[in-house]
Amino acid sequence: MEKTYAETKTEEPLDFIRNKVNEDITNNKNDGKVVTRFPPEPNGYLHIGHAKAFCLNFGIAKELNGKCHLRFDDTNPVKEDDKYIQAIKRDIHWMGYDWGDNLFYASDYYEKLYEFAVELIKMGKAFVCDLSMEEIKEYRGTLTTPGKESPYRNRSIEENLDLFKRMRNGEFTDGAKTLRAKIDMNSTNIHMRDPAMYRIKHVSHHRTGDKWCIYPMYDFAHCLSDAIEGITHSLCSLEFEIHRPLYDWFLEKLNLHPRPQQIEFNRLNLTYTVMSKRKLIKLVEENKVFGWDDPRMPTVSGMRRRGYTPRAIKNFVKKAGLTKREQVIDVSLLEYCVREDLNKTSPRVMGVLNPVKVIIDNYPEGRVEEMTAVNNPEDETMGTRKVPFSKELYIEKEDFREEAPRKFFRMVPGREVRLRYAYIVKCTRCTKDENGEITEIHCTVDPESRGGTAPDGRKVKGTLHWVSAQHALKAEVRLYDRLFKRENPESDGHFIDDLNSDSLKVLPECFVEPYLKNVKPEDRIQFERIGYFCVDEDSKKDKPVFNRTVPLRDSWAKKNK
RNA sequence: UACCCCAUGGUGUAAUGGUAGCACAAGUGGUUUUGGUCCACUCGGUUGAGGUUCGAGUCCUCAUGGGGUAACCA
Numbered sequence: 001m002e003k004t005y006a007e008t009k010t011e012e013p014l015d016f017i018r019n020k021v022n023e024d025i026t027n028n029k030n031d032g033k034v035v036t037r038f039p040p041e042p043n044g045y046l047h048i049g050h051a052k053a054f055c056l057n058f059g060i061a062k063e064l065n066g067k068c069h070l071r072f073d074d075t076n077p078v079k080e081d082d083k084y085i086q087a088i089k090r091d092i093h094w095m096g097y098d099w100g101d102n103l104f105y106a107s108d109y110y111e112k113l114y115e116f117a118v119e120l121i122k123m124g125k126a127f128v129c130d131l132s133m134e135e136i137k138e139y140r141g142t143l144t145t146p147g148k149e150s151p152y153r154n155r156s157i158e159e160n161l162d163l164f165k166r167m168r169n170g171e172f173t174d175g176a177k178t179l180r181a182k183i184d185m186n187s188t189n190i191h192m193r194d195p196a197m198y199r200i201k202h203v204s205h206h207r208t209g210d211k212w213c214i215y216p217m218y219d220f221a222h223c224l225s226d227a228i229e230g231i232t233h234s235l236c237s238l239e240f241e242i243h244r245p246l247y248d249w250f251l252e253k254l255n256l257h258p259r260p261q262q263i264e265f266n267r268l269n270l271t272y273t274v275m276s277k278r279k280l281i282k283l284v285e286e287n288k289v290f291g292w293d294d295p296r297m298p299t300v301s302g303m304r305r306r307g308y309t310p311r312a313i314k315n316f317v318k319k320a321g322l323t324k325r326e327q328v329i330d331v332s333l334l335e336y337c338v339r340e341d342l343n344k345t346s347p348r349v350m351g352v353l354n355p356v357k358v359i360i361d362n363y364p365e366g367r368v369e370e371m372t373a374v375n376n377p378e379d380e381t382m383g384t385r386k387v388p389f390s391k392e393l394y395i396e397k398e399d400f401r402e403e404a405p406r407k408f409f410r411m412v413p414g415r416e417v418r419l420r421y422a423y424i425v426k427c428t429r430c431t432k433d434e435n436g437e438i439t440e441i442h443c444t445v446d447p448e449s450r451g452g453t454a455p456d457g458r459k460v461k462g463t464l465h466w467v468s469a470q471h472a473l474k475a476e477v478r479l480y481d482r483l484f485k486r487e488n489p490e491s492d493g494h495f496i497d498d499l500n501s502d503s504l505k506v507l508p509e510c511f512v513e514p515y516l517k518n519v520k521p522e523d524r525i526q527f528e529r530i531g532y533f534c535v536d537e538d539s540k541k542d543k544p545v546f547n548r549t550v551p552l553r554d555s556w557a558k559k560n561k
Numbered sequence: 562u563a564c565c566c567c568a569u570g571g572u573g574u575a576a577u578g579g580u581a582g583c584a585c586a587a588g589u590g591g592u593u594u595u596g597g598u599c600c601a602c603u604c605g606g607u608u609g610a611g612g613u614u615c616g617a618g619u620c621c622u623c624a625u626g627g628g629g630u631a632a633c634c635a
Contacts, residue, residue: 141631
């Protein structure tokens with residue numbers, strides 16, 4: 001049975017919604033039950049803002065032994081599609097939530113909703129209106145002026161009943177008639193000015209096919225679907241606040257009990273991205289990204305492909321908090337949460353993204369040593385692995401300079417560096433091509449320093465990652481950056497202009513250690529000194545593709561900005 | 562020039578009439594075979610004006626600022 005937060009072991013302060021739910025249980029409202037719901041419309045993929053909503057709804061249910069229903073709000077067949085239903089279910093499951101038997105569709109309730117509408121007509125609380133869309137708009141008035149009543153408002157109940165039935169039977173064309181609630185054309189809340197309940201659309205529905213040609217509106221369908229399912233707390237975002245009187249009106253007029261309560265919370269926005277479904281659809285349709293699951297997208301699918309973990313996302317949502325103020329959260333908080341999780345869980349490996357060859361002149365040709373490397377210094381149980389070392393290696397181009405700037409601890413002629421888990425080497429010289437590009441770097445190894453420490457205890461400040469040339473596995477690496485150049489991409493439709501043209505860099509010729517030859521999509525690793533990466537589904541048998549999830553923090557780069 | 566909601570460091574969020582705290586970001590130092598992690602420190606805040614009170618971020622009034630609302634979308 002449900003418990004209160006006093007009985008859970010949370011020591012953190014509760015947000016205002018959890019407080020309210022807690023209070024309701026304490027007062028035995030709804031017999032102390034908690035039933036929430038997550039009601040996506042299947043017209044796009046879920047994004048991090050939706051994640052906040054479903055983490056809240058499923059989270060509360062889980063925390064208090066209540067239930068959370070997944071209900072597809074499918075009342076507008078022209079925008080909806082089954083492919084979105086599949087994607088939404090997959091994303092919620094991936095995040096670790098389960099609706100059990102409680103999978104519903106607003107379209108399950110079409111017959112019942114129709115009956116409720118008939119009931120309202122019988123009460124004289126709804127009428128069939130012949131006004132056109134333009135006329136309705138005109139009659140509605142404006143934000144500052146009252147509306148006026150439709151000339152069809154006082155039709156007899158019998159006539160309304162007959163007309164509504166004929167609407168259902170398909171006797172009228174799209175837009176010819178609507179069923180409207182009879183409320184108050186003078187209300188200061190425009191949503192109460194005789195809102196539409198049903199409109200005619202001769203369109204087949206992804207679930208009900210051609211059974212219906214009238215479809216219920218959100219305001220009518222949502223509150224009643226909640227009531228039908230026995231939802232106790234109907235949590236939605238702030239922009240629905242003004243709809244609440246209407247939500248309550250239908251429930252009250254139809255005298256439904258127990259009565260679900262709508263509570264509104266702030267949406268989650270992130271810097272350097274856009275969050276509205278409309279804008280995300282535009283990015284997909286105009287091929288600004290490769291799809292809904294492009295790793296640069298703020299969608300759950302995109303984040304999965306990018307390598308974010310459910311745990312990191314949940315933690316982020318929790319840290320973002322829940323209030324009634326507008327929030328725009330710094331994307332660095334999300335990245336922090338991702339790194340925090342990946343740091344503890346990702347195996348470390350070496351990979352060279354921009355390779356340059358290193359030749360160790362005093363190392364015997366053909367000799368191969370197996371160096372022991374720690375898989376994760378944060379977690380001893382992850383063990384160690386062997387990494388082959390030989391005369392010719394690759395290191396990162398940017399780890400070598402002919403002239404060292406101040407505090408540059410990497411490879412420079414005449415100086416020593418450590419090759420991680422291998423040896424201390426001293427750079428002697430480099431060769432260049434006719435363009436001045438460095439072609440080879442020559443070093444000598446200190447054979448006494450095997451493993452990386454010198455017996456004389458001398459300090460070597462720099463440690464570089466490397467890959468043995470003859471053992472290297474070729475890989476493609478995709479580097480992602482923020483999708484937009486500006487913190488708040490233009491809100492007025494010109495957000496496309498703020499797209500960051502450098503949001504994706506593909507490096508087709510990287511070298512990684514052979515340990516990675518059996519990776520599979522969604523495997524996550526850390527390339528030491530570079531960042532966290534996730535194996536992409538585009539990977540081929542002998543050429544893996546790695547998506548950069550998030551770079552490691554880099555105080556060196558920051559200092560040199 | 563309507564109605565509704567909101568207002569705490571750069572950002573997000575606590576403080577339920579009694580010491581304004583936490584996290585991220587930013588910065589400084591320490592440790593380090595990842596310029597990572599970790600550790601320590603620093604920076605910086607109650608929109609304004611009145612009122613109630615021994616005492617106000619918190620309650621009241623007004624002002625200011627921000628957001629939402631006029632689909633047969635959700």
